[in-house]
Amino acid sequence: MMVCLRIVFPGVTKALLLVLSISTLFACSSSSTVSPSSQPSVTSPSASSPPLPMPPVSAPVVRQPNAAAQTLLAQAATYRARADFATAASLLERAVRIAPNEPEPYAALAHLRLEQNRPREAEQMALKAANLSGLSSEERERLWYLVAECRDRQGHRDDANEARARAMAD
DSSP states (O other), rough: HHHHHHHHHTTTOHHHHHHHHHHHHHHEEEETEEEEGGGGOOOOOOSSSOOOOOOOOOOOOOOOHHHHHHHHHHHHHHHHHHTOOOHHHHHHHHHHHHHHTTTHHHHHHHHHHHTTTOOOHHHHHHHHTTTTHHHHHHHHHHHHHHHHHHHHTTTOOOHHHHHHHHHHHH
């Protein structure tokens, strides 16, 4: 732009050219401003409006096994392998008292009672375990099959079939 002005006005001084250049820049920048009425308005949420509800978070339920009960289960397995069923049963009964909401002690005691040829007691333990809340479908299925086996050993075929049907439904 300065070159053009010097050609058109050869006697123009540098100071005048500078003033003209700056004024031209200001004129260009002021014409591109946007009026406040044309800008979108952004409103802040008022203090009286309630906050939006958060969606519920559904975390999977993870059962934390009782450490003492797990120790008793391991000890009972050792005694059961040695055919010391009385000691194994005593340890499993303690595990049930310590962790009454866990299925493992009941299931282990049910298996032991079946091994001792005490299917009625085994069925009771398996039913207690199967009816606990928070079991996975696989755990519940295994326990209902255990109930079915207990009923078979008692000679209750229809009840055993009912337990098998329940195992397949869960």
